[in-house]
Amino acid sequence: MADGPPVSLGAVNVAARDPRALASFWAGLLGGEIAGEHGDFVFVSAREPDGFAMSFWPHPGDRPDQPAQHLDLTVPWGTRTAAVDRAVALGAVHRWDVLDEVPWVQWSTLADPEGNLFCLAEHPPAG
Structure with a gap:
């Protein structure tokens, strides 16, 4: 058994060319909702209390063919x-x-x- 407090997934953070559009896709897929926006940063709430949230921010660069x-x-x-x-x-x-x-x-x-x-x-x- 591990020592210390439990660790759980709170949010996944994603760089996006269009943060609002990508946040809308993931909110629709996971059942969350866009719960906050600040400039180009968009936050999608977790669907359930033990679910995870997602945050999206601008990133105009290319994506690797095989992500890590x-x-x-x-x-x-x-x-x-x-x-x-x-x-x-x-x-x-x-x-x-x-x-x-x-x-x-x-x-x-x-x-x-x-x-x-x-x-x-x-x-x-x-x-």
Whole structure:
């Protein structure tokens, strides 16, 4: 067991060419809302008390083809395809599916409207 206070994810911070537009996409996908703006900085609230918030700020530079990090988001078993369709309707691009690499998860990799990769994953029920 670790010593010290528990650590949890509070927010994900994203550099964006258009912070307001990208914040709107993520608010729509995650169910949060744009809860604050200051100049070009935009804050999206967490959907639930134990969820995470997101902050967006201006960054006009190019994005790497293979980012060092990306979000893995989980949906209930049997809903991944519908979640992918919903994300695409909001502006994401479906990149690929990984359905049989390991037995404990299936996932789809997408790109948000600015090309940031994220995954929508589902885990089979235990048993």
